[in-house]
Amino acid sequence: METLDAIFQRALAAHGDRVAIDIPPRGRRARIQLTYRDLDERASVIARAIDAIPGTPDDASQSIIVIMLPRDSPDVYAAQLAASRMNCAFCCVDEAFPDWHIRSVIADAEPRAVLCHTNGAARLRELAGGCPLLEVNAAIEAGLATTPHATAARASAEPASPIASSRARHTALAYLIYTSGTTGAPKGVMIEHASIASLVRSDMARFGLGPGDRVAQCSSNAYDSSVEETWMALAVGATLVPVDDERVRSGPDLVPWMRAERINVFCPPPTLLRAMGVEHPPSELPDLRLLYVGGEALPQDLSDLWSQHVWLENGYGPTECTVTVVRGRMHPGVPVHIGTAVEGNEAFVLNDAGAVVDHGTEGELWMRGVGLARGYRNLHETTAERFVEHASLGRIYRTGDRVRARAGGELEYLGRADGQVKLRGYRVELPAIEACLMEHPSVTHAACAVVGDGAHAKLGACVVLNTRSVSDSETLTGTLSAWVRERLPIYMVPARVRAVDAIPTLVSGKIDRRAMAAALADEFQSVDPSMLEHWESVCADHMRPIEERVCAAFAASLGMSSVPAPHANFFTDLGGDSLRAVDCLLRLRRGCAVSSGVRDIYAEPTAAGLARVIQRQGFDQLRVANDNTKQRDFQRTNDTWSDASPENKHGAALLGSIGQVLIVALGFVPSACAAYLLLFHALPALVTAVGAAHAVWITPLALMVLAALWLPISVCMTLATKRVLINRYHVGRVRAWSPQFVREWMVEQVSSTIPWSLIEGTELVSWTYRVLGARIGRRVHIHRGVNMRRGGWDLVEIGDGATLAQDAVVLTSHLHQGEIVHDRVRIGAGAHVGIRATLHPGSSLGVRASIEPLSVLLTGTHIPPGERWSGVPATPTASRAEVTPRLHAGWNPWTYTAVFLLVRAGLAMAGLVPPILLALLLITIDNQAVSDWIAHPEITWHAAALASVWSAASIVLWLLYAALAMRFTRGIRPGFHPRYSWTYFWIWNRTGTVEAAGRWISGTLFWPMWLRAAGMPVGHGSEVSTIIDVLPESVSIGTDSFFADGVYLCCPFVHDGMVHVGHTALGDGTFLGNHCVIPAQKRYPDGMFIGVSTIAPHDAGKDQGWFGVPPMLLHRRKVVDVDRRLTHDPGFWQQVSRWSWEAARCLVAAPALISGIAWIAAVETAHEASSVWWCALVWAPLASAATWLAVIIFGISAKWLLLGRVQPGQHGLWSSWCSRWDYLYVLWWFSARAALLRVEGTPLLNIALRATGMHIGRNVLIGPGATQIVDPDMLHFADGATVACHFQAHSFEDRILKIDRVHIGAGANAGENAVVFYGATIEPGGTLESGSVLMKRGVVPAGTTAIGAPVG
Helix, strand or coil: CCCHHHHHHHHHHHEEEEEEEEEECCCCCCCCEEHHHHHHHHHHHHHHHHCCCCCCCCCCHCCCCEEECCCCCCCCHHHHHHHCCCCCCEEECCCCCCCCHHHHHHHHHHHCCEEEEEHHHHHHHHHHCCCCCHHHHHHHHHHHHCCCHHHHHHHCCCCHHHHHHHCCCCCCCCEEEEEECCCCCCEEEEEEEHHHHHHHHHHHHCCCCCCCCCCEECCCCCCCCCCHHHHHHCCCCCCEECCCCCHHHHHHHHHHHHHCCCEEECCCCCCHHCCCCCHHHHHHHCCCCCCECCCCCCCCCHHHHHCCCCEEEEEEHHHHHHHEEEEEEECCCCCCCCCCECCCCEEEEEEECCCCCCCCEEEEEEECCCCCCCCCCCCCCHHHHHHEEEEECCCEEEEEEEECCCCCCEEEEECCCCCCCEECEEEHHHHHHHHHCCCCCEEEEEEEEEEHHHHHHHEEEEEEEEECCCCCCHHHHHHHHHHHHHHHHHHCCCCCEEEECCCCCCCCCCHHHHHHHHHHHHCCCCCHHHHHHHHHHHCCCCCCCEEEEEEEEHHHCCCCCCCCCCCCCCCCCCCCCHHHHHHHHHHHHHHHCCCCCCHHHHHHHHHHHHHHHHHHHCHHHHHHHCCCHHHHHHHHHHHHHHHHHHHHHHHHHCCCCCCCCHHHHHHHHHHHHHHHHHHHHHHHHHHHHHHHHHHHHHHHHHHHHHHHHHHHHHEEEHHHHHHHCCCCCEEEEEEECCCHHHHHHHHHHHHCCCCCCHHCHHHHHHHHHHHCCEEEEECCCEEECCCCCCCCCHHHHEEECCCCCCCCCCCEEEECCEEECCCEECCCCCCCECCCEEECCCEEEECCCEECCCEEECCCCCECEEEEEECCCCEEEEEECCCCCCCCCCCHHHHHHHHHHHHCCCCCCCCCHHHHHHHHHHHHHHHHHHHHHHHHCCCCCCHHHHHHHHHHHHHHHHHHHHHHHHHHHCCCCCCEECCCCHHHHHHHHHHHHHHHHHHHHHHCCHHHHHHHHHHCEEECCEEEECECCCCCHEEEEECCCCCCEEEECCCCEEEEEEEEEEEEEEEEEEEEECCEECCCCEEEECEEEEEECEEECCCCCCCCCCCCCCEECCCCCCCCCCHHHHHHCCHHHHHHHHHHHHHHHCCCCCHHHHHHHHHHHHHHHHHHHHCCHHHHHHHHHHHHHHCCCCCCCHHHHHHHHHHCCCCCCECCCCCHHHHHHEEEEEEEECHHHHHHHHHHCHHHHHHHHHHCCCCCCCCCEECCCHHHHHCCHHHEECCCCCCCEEEECCCEEEEEECCCCCCECCCEEECCCCCCCCCCCCCCCCEECCEECCCCCEEECCCCEECCCCCC
16 A cells, blocks of 8 residues: 655655755744655654554554644654554644634544644643644654654654554555534545545646656645645655745735745635736746635636646546545636546446436536545545435435536536535635524524625625614624634635525525525625725825725725724724735735835734834835836846846946856867867977878777867866765756856856767767756757757656657756746656647646657646647647557667767768878978978968868869768668667768768759759759758659748658658658748648748648648739749859859868968967967967957958948848859858857857947846847847847748848846747747747747747
């Protein structure tokens, strides 16, 4: 049998040193944190103390431990564990419960002991009826002082005594929860370990929580919802963060607390959720990923608001069914439902005759399964009434709730069928309140009803009096509410009590609760709308005294027709509750601009007292009229970028920038020193020993050996730097240019020295990430372009056999609002992340789950095992995850890696044959001159020209060699192949060769020619730009087609240890937009149009246009009528111009080569005049810095010389301007871009980009990829913006290049992998989420968050 303690033991073994309980500071009390090991030790001490209590009952199986401890004490959780460890059932009672309730619970439970703190012992001695008391704080203090940690740890792993050991054979009871009874006496629901363990396992599988998650525990431990909250954290190594009662009641003040505590799992009732007043969850609660509501009906507006931003789970379950027995995930615009039965349980909708009804028919909900309770303690008849032996269904539980099943099986909640109701998340038995009222000597009959629903529900009562001594409503309410408050929990106290002559009844004699609610409605809604407007105007009138305005807020929130007395108590005299207190606070904040919180209303519940509090807080009447209030509110809402003054932020950024500049400068030393020693000592020695001709062959081999040796060195350097500077990455936020930001940036810089390109496609990639802290299983496939090199490795978890396809984005480190946001990303075993899919921080995939290409999985979203999701944001699809046939497993991954690296090294040497032959030709012409130059290099025009010719000729020869090698080696046959096999090595090599060739000539007239030579049929007149992960022999392209940059063209599909290759044909006149995905093994029709970041649908028809994720059918627009000489039919000079510029691409590597020659010549001068180490450590780094700066200046100068200041406009594909624009793109790639990688993530990059024509404000945080400029004059980034997206400031439409500006407003955010089209604007404070596509002329309004493909 699995017990709660057994579940905890597994978590302890895996996460012993992680924080289990984190109790935030309160008042003068400091923060309290207990690790799993600390909690285990406390539980063991308490267990031994319980075991030492004399008088163990003979019937050990029924031993119960009553716990009355505050939930903001870690002892309450240790006590529950101790009870489980002793094989006792625990029963928690709340200190706020009245004495009568606590006495009833203890009397019925007959506990072995009552656990409390010393300050509560005196009260319990009067209530416990002689039951032994254990003062837990004293026991822990004594136990921890005398018990070594190791002993406690051992005690936690075994029963505390032989008594406990024998007890384990008899009991399966985990805990008791006492609910309100129909007669007023609480009734104890007995829950077994099998029931709660099943729910815990289901939660683990469904939500994918784990270490790093922070779960808010906001329910009282006396209610069963607290059990699920607790074990959502403690079962998986997450952290439980208890919320004290005052904080729970604080309404909107709970929001900043949750933000400060980085809560990402929250389980409130809908009433509390509404009381928080959240209007924009992503900005107000950016860390929240799972919102798990329950306890009462979820309103549709709350569902629509929250489900579009977080995982919103709607749970249902009576205490008798172990917390939650039915649940479902909500989606925007979908009518609210309560889902389907939790695993291990079944739901049945029965009619009055006990027969199962059809879908769509209303009936009563009955439950069956492991979640059912054992029954009610000491109430055998009640147990038999509710837990029924059905003739065909067996043992089932009658919930008393009316539901109907929808077509998809989801249950729709319709209300109660009896006198039990849910009020603000609490389960309330109306007969219990009625019984309590009738105990009052003045009451002869009473009945209760709930007026309104959801967050506006109010509890009222009608009474028949035997005296008229109290007649007016407010006095009657105060008298009888006080009576009930002494005997029942506060949530069962009526807000209004009305005297009536008779209680309305039905023909059957039962109470007519509908008539009751109608009669009580007058009590709650006695104020007409005009009176409500009057109270609001008084509250907002800054000329009136503050006390008068508070009285008006009281009256408005309570629906009163007359002003309350200044000294009337909001709760006890006026019938207010926590919801009305929140409403009152919001009215005061709107009308008076006060900073008071709900806690102030509890501390001073009268209007006079609250007015004094507001005045002490520095209330300023003139603040209401200040026009700057809205701006300050906006700054507070977006506190991640504007919580400090511009001067302070600029100063902080300046300090961080200075640190980064110094580190960049020091970074030249090791690389320059190594280059100096190799070129000025090792190479001359080699030339002297073997001659220049032999040195040409030996040098590449030596460099390969050095690269192989450098891999473990660079990995160890990165690990050591990480350990020294940050140790581990943690879930949280890091502000840009803060000390922590600079440290993480340094780790990233060191990690960039790892030769990633050398090990791509091998098991060494996973090994490297494991060494750096990631948890990666066996046989994990990480494709090209999957960039997890930006840190956050400790937050990555990838299960065995998972696949990350080309350019998948795993955002454990995410740029947002001027910060790096770190959170975990979990990918289950066998899961598949599609091409260019984006996984937000805090997202996860279950076992064998799948997310489609280009889709976005939002923070807090979990894809359940086996499901397949698609879209921006991702939602479930009708189909299940991809299933591939199981062939033989192929080679061992490490055998494959060894063969891969050896053969790849041989192929690399073969690829160097053309440039080596050219070098040998030069040496043959003048061997002595070459040897002399190596011995004494200098920069001359002759050397520069020779280097340019050699580089250009080498590029041309390599392209010819690569095309012929592709053409005359065996192609890959269609079908399935093992991932670790010789076939897949050739797939990897061939797709890599196509990408390497494309870096030089993609988008040119030479590119279709090269592709044809490599074996790909390309039709006449087709323009093809960058294509990714493509096998030439598996694709054919029709005539007059146009492919934009970054097309994922029929990529081999890797999944589950297999790879599938399929042949694909594209028809004539096809248009493929940037970053679109074309699935393999299909024949696509003529005239197909696939837009930017779109997956081509399998049913695309002729001349159809598709756009978005998921793709939507477009109406084909009219083709722009332009001069075809600039688009399709160029004249002679247009052809000469374009051919010339594109042929000049063979020279783009020359500037970098010449800069290297200049560096050698400069260092040579110092080498002759200085010592070896002075030259290595000083002159060589200085020369490197100067050369680096010269390359950047060259790139910037080339931009201004070739294009000048670019203006919005249109240019034909064959125009000279378009050719120059395209040439600059490639030239920059091979010169300035490579140099600027050194300063990525620093303000130095911003300075360089401003020089190209970009408008970049202060404190702009620019993400990776910005070093490759495209259309810099079009990009405008205002102060405080965070930019990590791809800009599409241009677009080829009908072979016309259209270009326009893009504006990113102050404090705005453009996320990773998002695409922003020309003419688009993100207004100040707006956010475009990662993976979205903002259309041309689209706008993200100020302060809003947009996600979708497309947006706008």
